[in-house]
Amino acid sequence: KFDIMKEFEYYTLPLSANVIEEIIDYILKNYSVEEFNKVCIIFSGKRPSIVFKKHLTIKLQQNVLPPKIYSVEEFIYYIVSKHEQLNFVSDLEIIYLLYKILAVLQTFNNKFSSFIDFIPWGYEIYGFLEEMMLEDIKPQQLINLTEEFLFGIEVPPSIRDIVRNISNIYIKFYDYIISQKLFTRGLSYKLASE
Numbered sequence: 001k002f003d004i005m006k007e008f009e010y011y012t013l014p015l016s017a018n019v020i021e022e023i024i025d026y027i028l029k030n031y032s033v034e035e036f037n038k039v040c041i042i043f044s045g046k047r048p049s050i051v052f053k054k055h056l057t058i059k060l061q062q063n064v065l066p067p068k069i070y071s072v073e074e075f076i077y078y079i080v081s082k083h084e085q086l087n088f089v090s091d092l093e094i095i096y097l098l099y100k101i102l103a104v105l106q107t108f109n110n111k112f113s114s115f116i117d118f119i120p121w122g123y124e125i126y127g128f129l130e131e132m133m134l135e136d137i138k139p140q141q142l143i144n145l146t147e148e149f150l151f152g153i154e155v156p157p158s159i160r161d162i163v164r165n166i167s168n169i170y171i172k173f174y175d176y177i178i179s180q181k182l183f184t185r186g187l188s189y190k191l192a193s194e
Helices: 019-030 033-038 047-060 072-081 091-105 115-134 139-146 157-179 185-193
Strands: 040-043 068-071
Touching: 019 047, 040 047, 040 072, 047 068, 068 072, 072 185, 091 115, 091 157, 115 157, 115 185, 139 157, 157 185
Parallel strands: 040 068
Antiparallel strands: none
């Protein structure tokens, strides 16, 4: 059996270390400029890649084609796009799709007179659904919380109904998103992990 962890190197750096300089030193020590295409660097955000490229150019005193550099979000999308063709839509479009799904399910009936009224709640519901997806919480786990007592405390019927509806919303929402091959952060992380 192949142990993938044997293929990785890792280093711990003191808090005072300049991480970008350490990475540049490591790359220059282990790879020639021609081999930069074999290197992939993943930063937590986009800004470090700009600083990295600037420092690399200064260190080499020439412009070079840098290694592949991704933010975590970009890397997740890169991995998923190798296997799936996903379409980007804005958060507002996703919220509108959620609104339409809720209308079909007749959930929160008569609570919102228009899509405009729904938008703030839509972002909250969407954020909750995405957290469920990111944390790999299955809708069935929420359904199990609909018992009358939770941790010895009586759960009001209205809360049980909301939780039951959230489970149904989750299923319908992601079924639709997946069928339309739309991109959400939670779904992309799930697909990447698979």
